[in-house]
Amino acid sequence: MKIIKLHTGLDELIKKATRxxxxxxxxxxxxxxxxxxxxxxxYINDIQFAEDVLSRxxxxxxxxxxxxxxxxxxxxxxxxxxxxxxxxxFLRKQxxxxxxxxxxxxxxxxxxFELSQNITQEEIQTYLDDLPEGYxxxxxxxxxxxxxxxxxxxxxxxxxxxxxxxxxxAKKILKEKLSQSQNQFS
Amino acid sequence: xxxxxxxxxxQMQNRExxxxxxxxxxxxxxxxxxxxxxxxxxxFIGGLAAGLVLFFGVYFLYEKQTQGFDFQNKPRFVQREMxxxxxxxxxxxxxxxxxxxxxxxxxxxxxxHQFVDRYAFKLSExxxxxxxxxxxxxxxxxxxxxxxxASPLDEVKVLLAEAQSKLSSEEDxxxxxxxxxxxxxxxxxxxxxxxxxxxxxxxxxxxKFNEAKSAxxxx
Numbered sequence: 001m002k003i004i005k006l007h008t009g010l011d012e013l014i015k016k017a018t019r020x021x022x023x024x025x026x027x028x029x030x031x032x033x034x035x036x037x038x039x040x041x042x043y044i045n046d047i048q049f050a051e052d053v054l055s056r057x058x059x060x061x062x063x064x065x066x067x068x069x070x071x072x073x074x075x076x077x078x079x080x081x082x083x084x085x086x087x088x089x090f091l092r093k094q095x096x097x098x099x100x101x102x103x104x105x106x107x108x109x110x111x112x113f114e115l116s117q118n119i120t121q122e123e124i125q126t127y128l129d130d131l132p133e134g135y136x137x138x139x140x141x142x143x144x145x146x147x148x149x150x151x152x153x154x155x156x157x158x159x160x161x162x163x164x165x166x167x168x169x170a171k172k173i174l175k176e177k178l179s180q181s182q183n184q185f186s
Numbered sequence: 187x188x189x190x191x192x193x194x195x196x197q198m199q200n201r202e203x204x205x206x207x208x209x210x211x212x213x214x215x216x217x218x219x220x221x222x223x224x225x226x227x228x229x230f231i232g233g234l235a236a237g238l239v240l241f242f243g244v245y246f247l248y249e250k251q252t253q254g255f256d257f258q259n260k261p262r263f264v265q266r267e268m269x270x271x272x273x274x275x276x277x278x279x280x281x282x283x284x285x286x287x288x289x290x291x292x293x294x295x296x297x298x299h300q301f302v303d304r305y306a307f308k309l310s311e312x313x314x315x316x317x318x319x320x321x322x323x324x325x326x327x328x329x330x331x332x333x334x335x336a337s338p339l340d341e342v343k344v345l346l347a348e349a350q351s352k353l354s355s356e357e358d359x360x361x362x363x364x365x366x367x368x369x370x371x372x373x374x375x376x377x378x379x380x381x382x383x384x385x386x387x388x389x390x391x392x393x394k395f396n397e398a399k400s401a402x403x404x405x
Contacts, residue, residue: 022217025217029210033204033205033209033210034202034204037203038202041203051206052212054205054209055210058213059213062213063217118193119194120197121201124197124198125198143191144194144195175190178190
């Protein structure tokens with residue numbers, strides 16, 4: 001019942017925001033901005049830049065709201081997709097996105113790794129920040145956003161093999177860092 | 187690593203970072219900009235429209251001016267003669283020749299032969315005045331040519347014919363047929379040249395002179 005009410009309220013908010021009603025836009029912003037800033041932060045190291053990207057993404061969202069024809073429950077995914085595109089565009093403009101072309105077949109599959117202790121959000125963010133931009137972007141897209149390699153390749157305009165190699169290297173680095181961290185606490 | 191991935195996903199998907207107020211203000215600022223852009227667009231379109239109107243206005247004005255030369259060559263008003271019941275003389279009326287007259291024009295009903303002399307120069311249009319002036323000039327030149335071509339003897343003949351037509355009695359007609367103008371003039375000349383007539387006149391003058399002289403001496 002609550003979900004139905006939430007979606008009905010969201011429908012109304014979207015309609016009002018489409019009519020450029022600032023209050024409705026602000027409510028939508030308040031509802032989605034925190035999660036979207038977190039998403040931006042996964043791709044962008046600097047929180048200020050992440051906020052700038054968030055602002056640009058929401059401007060685009062409100063301007064393109066007329067084009068959103070899907071149901072209210074799809075709104076979150078639609079917003080998320082715009083934010084991801086904006087973050088990747090930012091990285092491209094900053095020329096941070098580099099994908100060294102390595103032969104993926106040379107890499108051996110990493111062995112499974114289990115966490116002996118819970119890992120915090122701050123720790124994960126720190127490890128992600130240490131990754132090169134290309135590795136981190138592919139890792140976030142594949143592991144957190146659950147994009148298939150083909151979609152990542154299309155989005156980043158790289159080959160599927162490059163996407164897999166970037167992911168492999170990202171996992172390898174993260175595993176090393178996490179095992180060091182686990183060993184410290186154990 | 188699968189468990190690690192799941193853990194990372196669950197941790198990061200549920201994470202929220204509260205943005206600063208600056209983020210919202212920059213959104214509002216950006217959203218307000220399109221309104222300014224729309225004004226710019228409006229001014230641009232308005233300027234473009236004004237430019238087009240100006241261009242076509244000048245173009246049509248130019249076209250009208252070039253057409254005006256042909257317009258001037260065509261008579262704006264046409265004289266049409268018509269007969270009015272109860273009047274023997276034909277009258278002329280001035281009618282517009284399909285153009286809108288620049289002056290308020292009354293339809294004049296005047297005899298044709300009086301029209302040019304009386305009203306030609308009262309029309310305020312310079313083109314029409316010049317036209318009528320040319321017509322008048324041509325008419326005067328024609329009359330001068332006619333006068334030059336006619337000799338004084340022809341005129342005398344015309345006058346005699348007029349006088350003959352006025353004399354209606356048969357006796358008069360007989361006398362006229364017997365006496366010519368030259369003979370009458372010759373008679374007059376001979377009378378003037380007669381010596382007796384001269385002496386008579388001279389004697390009369392002399393007599394009157396003497397009377398006057400004696401009267402003066404008596405005084």
